[in-house]
Amino acid sequence: MGAQLRVYKRRIRSVTATKKITKAMEMIAASRVVKAQRKVAASTPYATELTRAVAAVATGSNTKHPLTTEAENPSRAAVLLLTSDRGLAGAFNSNAIKAAEQLTERLEREGKQVETYIVGRRGVAHYNFRERKIAASFTGFTDDPTYADAKKVAAPLIEAIRKETADGGVDELHIVYTEFVSMMTQTALDARLLPLRVDEVAQEARPKGELLPLYDFEPSAEDVLDALLPRYVESRVYNALLQSAASKHAATRRAMKSATDNAGELIETLTRLANQARQADITQEISEIVGGASALADATAGSDR
Amino acid sequence: MAAELHVELVAADRQVWSGEATLVVARTTSGDIGVMPGHQPLLGVLESGPVTIRTSDGGTVVAAVHGGFISFADDKLSLLAEVAELADEIDVQRTEQELARAKAEADTDAERRADVRLRAAAAR
Numbered sequence: 001m002g003a004q005l006r007v008y009k010r011r012i013r014s015v016t017a018t019k020k021i022t023k024a025m026e027m028i029a030a031s032r033v034v035k036a037q038r039k040v041a042a043s044t045p046y047a048t049e050l051t052r053a054v055a056a057v058a059t060g061s062n063t064k065h066p067l068t069t070e071a072e073n074p075s076r077a078a079v080l081l082l083t084s085d086r087g088l089a090g091a092f093n094s095n096a097i098k099a100a101e102q103l104t105e106r107l108e109r110e111g112k113q114v115e116t117y118i119v120g121r122r123g124v125a126h127y128n129f130r131e132r133k134i135a136a137s138f139t140g141f142t143d144d145p146t147y148a149d150a151k152k153v154a155a156p157l158i159e160a161i162r163k164e165t166a167d168g169g170v171d172e173l174h175i176v177y178t179e180f181v182s183m184m185t186q187t188a189l190d191a192r193l194l195p196l197r198v199d200e201v202a203q204e205a206r207p208k209g210e211l212l213p214l215y216d217f218e219p220s221a222e223d224v225l226d227a228l229l230p231r232y233v234e235s236r237v238y239n240a241l242l243q244s245a246a247s248k249h250a251a252t253r254r255a256m257k258s259a260t261d262n263a264g265e266l267i268e269t270l271t272r273l274a275n276q277a278r279q280a281d282i283t284q285e286i287s288e289i290v291g292g293a294s295a296l297a298d299a300t301a302g303s304d305r
Numbered sequence: 306m307a308a309e310l311h312v313e314l315v316a317a318d319r320q321v322w323s324g325e326a327t328l329v330v331a332r333t334t335s336g337d338i339g340v341m342p343g344h345q346p347l348l349g350v351l352e353s354g355p356v357t358i359r360t361s362d363g364g365t366v367v368a369a370v371h372g373g374f375i376s377f378a379d380d381k382l383s384l385l386a387e388v389a390e391l392a393d394e395i396d397v398q399r400t401e402q403e404l405a406r407a408k409a410e411a412d413t414d415a416e417r418r419a420d421v422r423l424r425a426a427a428a429r
Contacts, residue, residue, distance in 0.1 A: 045315045049383045053376050056348055147317040147387065213378040218349030219335040227350045228374065231387070238317065 002281040008274035012267055019263035025088070026256035029249045032143070033183065036246035040180070043147075043242060047235050054232050056215050057225045058196060065225050068196045074171035077112045078135070078160055079104060079190075080153070080237070082177040082244040083123030084142045092178065092186070092251035093122040096244075099188040100176040107174070115160070115170060119153060119241070135160075145245055150238035157237075158230050161194055171195075173233070177240040178247035184254075186247035193236055196229075308342035309361045310380045314368055316389040322366060328359040329382055331375050338375070346378040353417060355392070355425035356384060367392040369425035371418055388418075395426045 058068055081100040083093045100123075104114045115135040118124050124137045136156050141149045163169025173194040178186050217224050312329060314322040329340045332354040340347065351373045358366040373386030400422045407415035 039318070042319045043317065045313065045320050046317050046385060049313070049315060049376070049385050050374075053348060053374055053383075053385070056376070056378075150317075151387075213346040215346045215348040215376075215378065218333045218338065218347060218375075223334070224348055224350055224374075231374075231385075234387075235317065 002277060004277040005274055005281060008270055008277055012270045012274065015263050015266050015270065019260055019267065022256045022259040022263060026253055026260055029253035029256060032249040033246055033253060036144075036242060036249055037180070040239070040242045040246060043235075043239060047239055050228070050232055050235050054196070054225075054228055056213075057217070057221055057228060065222070065229070068225070068229075070195050071165070071171040074110075074112055076115065076165050076170045077107050077172040077174060078115045078117060078157055078170040079107070080117045080157060080173070080175045081119070081123050082142075082175070082240055083118065083120035083126075084244070084248040085121040085139055086143075087122060088255060089248050089251040090255040092248055093120070093126075095188040096176060096178050097123060097126050099190055103174060103176060103190045107172075112172070117153075117157060119244075142241070142245060142248065145238070145241035147234075147238055150234050150241055153241070154230070154234040154237045158233055175237070175240055177244045180243045180246040180250065183250055186250055193233055194229075196232075310340070310342045310344075310377075310382050312358055312382045312384070314356070314358075314370075314384045314389055315386070317387050321368060321386075321389045322358070322391060324358075324366075325361040326358045326366075326382075327361050328357075329384075330357040331370070331384065332356075333375065340375075340377050340382055342380050344377055348376045349374065351375055351384070351386065353421045355421065367425050369395065369422045371421060390422065390425070392425045395422050397423065397426050400426070 079100060081096060083096050087093065100116070104116070107114050116127065116133070117135050118127060118137045119139070120142045121139045124134065124139060127134050138149070138153050157173055160168075160170045161173055165171055172192060174190055174192050176188065176190045178188045180186055309325045309327055310329070312322070312324060312326045313320065327341065331338060331340075332352045333349040334352055335349075338347075338349065351370055353371045354369075356368045356370050358368070360366060368384075369390045369392065370384065370386040371388040373384065373389070376383045376385070400419050404416060404419035404423065407413075407419055
């Protein structure tokens with residue numbers, strides 16, 4: 001066998017192995033998307049009921065709570081960025097990071113100091129490489145987040161917003177995550193969690209513009225709101241984590257699908273080249289034989305003379 | 306009039322129970338509260354403890370709720386809890402072991418959780 005042909009054969013073998021791996025990863029990601037979507041759906045009843053309750057207290061009472069009133073001169077803001085632990089997901093992480101950077105820039109233009117909280121090794125690595133400060137980071141659960149993880153992430157945020165700004169607390173809380181729109185579309189977006197935009201929450205809870213009933217609060221409106229808001233933040237963070245996980249798996253599936261397709265194309269091209277090389281080898285061999293035979297014939301004819 | 310209220314018991318990551326009921330008894334921070342159809346709109350903070358639901362077909366559902374909220378309006382009652390378990394789902398033996406372990410390790414949170422579970426299981 002010719003050297004050229006052997007090289008092609010070897011490359012085809014290696015690309016075939018890669019294709020098998022990417023195909024497997026694609027299938028794993030596809031099954032994980034479904035699982036993650038199911039988790040999003042399972043967490044929805046709690047989130048909607050909680051939103052309703054928050055809207056009810058926020059609109060139904062005149063309570064002034066630090067978490068629902070805007071600071072007069074907000075000077076510090078916290079940004080929570082959700083990325084994934086592992087890559088191989090196309091532009092998933094870079095889109096989320098880009099969205100966070102745009103938000104940070106916007107907030108800084110408004111004169112606010114930004115504290116960054118990051119979920120996922122990819123985001124942490126990005127920030128560490130550029131030697132930017134991270135207030136806190138959380139890793140190890142982005143593929144399959146649980147409510148306990150969301151609590152863990154939300155705890156320092158809630159603490160920061162409760163603290164006075166002068167003592168290192170923050171006035172605003174923003175979150176950047178990747179919304180799972182559909183299997184094909186995921187968009188990185190930012191949202192302000194706190195202070196609460198009361199009318200927006202009310203809109204969400206009662207989209208048809210019905211009136212919320214006048215609630216009797218037990219033990220009091222302040223206490224209820226005090227207990228509700230941390231849960232609200234946790235539930236929002238949980239929802240964002242789940243959506244981010246679903247988006248990550250969808251992005252991985254898409255990236256792996258195109259990798260599989262590319263590998264298939266590459267194998268086709270390499271097979272063609274290998275065939276050509278084989279054919280060239282054969283042609284050369286024939287012409288060598290023919291050449292050799294005629295040379296031999298010429299030599300014999302010469303000695304006869 | 307068939308007076309009944311619609312109950313949704315939801316935990317953070319799943320819907321635990323939903324159905325029609327005639328009476329729901331839950332423990333708020335200011336004491337036990339019973340809600341029957343036609344109650345005034347209410348929003349309260351729940352203590353960790355058992356929640357008893359008398360279903361409209363005469364049965365009783367008991368659940369262990371670890372903190373959360375109760376909200377009632379228009380004969381719809383929602384019980385929101387970070388963690389909620391139906392009494393039927395609770396393994397008494399295992400919970401007793403958990404309680405013993407929590408006591409040994411002086412882990413008050415775990416002890417309280419195990420205690421709530423046991424009380425809910427005993428009330429079923």
